[in-house]
Amino acid sequence: MDNRPIGVFDSGIGGLTVLQEIMEQLPGEDVVYFGDTARIPYGTRSRETVIKYSFQCIRFLLSKDIKAIVIACNTASAMALEEARKVFEVPILGVIDPGANAAVSSTKNNKVGVIGTTGTINSEAYQKKIRRAHPSSEVIGISCPLFVPIVEEGWEDTDVAFITAEKYLSGLKEHTVDTLVLGCTHYPILRYTVGKVMGDGVKLINPAYETAKCTKKLLKEEGLLSEKVDGAKYEFYVSDDPEKFRRIGGNILRKEIATIQKVNIEVL
């Protein structure tokens, strides 16, 4: 047993959807969350820069005596996970592998859709993983740049969200995908709207949910589960003004985030 917290980081608030799944699936695990809000978005930065930033996030979380790290950011998972595992001894998970593996297990007709930010879709991170596991599969990536601001406005259940989703997803429907990966940490908030547009025949893969499941499995296998079964504590840190994080993050978690501390991440 190990009562130390799990460390979770993201380039901003999107990773709170991963935290929320950890809260639900592992209600006894304390978590330290770091959102690198001063340097968001990671998606437009070079591989070298994303690795540097991710290592700084990891070093910060290690200073909080965490027992495992979850990279709750698609770009950092794609670009920095392998490098980080070479350098740090702590167990580290990303969001890409759990999401891609779940898509491979789900599809029956070998037609998989992936939606995400332009950076994630252009990086082909999910598409490559799925094709590697399932070489005969057809994987179609669509970037949906309006989805993040829609979630950040709290508009996920509005007509704007619905008709935007219809515009983005019509091509995927024509391709008759039977599985759709929500390949951006913000998108699980839009899953009901996306589900309504895609219809019941399409299985939505939520990498946040899958990542929490993998985290639980890892902690169990490594004997790192907490003794507590509930009543976990959560600490929040950001690298920029906490106000936006508090407001939008509270919407995502559907509870108030009382204390958020600002960290000077550049010096780590």
Add this chain to the structure above:
Amino acid sequence: MDNRPIGVFDSGIGGLTVLQEIMEQLPGEDVVYFGDTARIPYGTRSRETVIKYSFQCIRFLLSKDIKAIVIACNTASAMALEEARKVFEVPILGVIDPGANAAVSSTKNNKVGVIGTTGTINSEAYQKKIRRAHPSSEVIGISCPLFVPIVEEGWEDTDVAFITAEKYLSGLKEHTVDTLVLGCTHYPILRYTVGKVMGDGVKLINPAYETAKCTKKLLKEEGLLSEKVDGAKYEFYVSDDPEKFRRIGGNILRKEIATIQKVNIEVL
């Protein structure tokens, strides 16, 4: 007379709306345009950083032997214009003053709306200028985070644009503003949609148009107009991958941007 080009810079592609107005109002003036696409957005950065970046943009444009500079970026205009005028001898214009002055001249009921990015609205750059010129006026700022991605998707004439505009602008309509400043360089692309929502009684102020007008006046007063009356040449430079600039910029200018060169702006 002075046949050297005008230099225009922005944090990205939005400033092309200013370039387009210069093309129309000053068809004989050559222009060198620089888009700092590697470091967009400026709106989330500190004043010190925005000044540093703006000075680098200005030094790049000066290396192209320009005769005047237009800062076609709201954040850089608000934060760096005054400092730049202290340091550089070349005439420099921003977009805030022309937009704010036009709003002050336009309003009859002293109720002015300003829409822009969250950064521009929170900075109160337009609001302060308008209140200073017109202390009794009521100025209401609304940030519209979905408008930039809507323009970048080329969705300005869709139902998504229209119902998004209705959601953002309903409060301004209730306040019966008679003048509305399009306080983000992307927004002139949405002017027909915004106009339809606000109705004929509301005058839309396009700072891009007003800035080009001020540029013409300045060149005339300083004896810097070109001898040509049309057939101007345009050069485009960016600090990151030119592909997105070519695609979205072409939509904004409604003509193909043939040659775009990449510049290492960090070293200037």
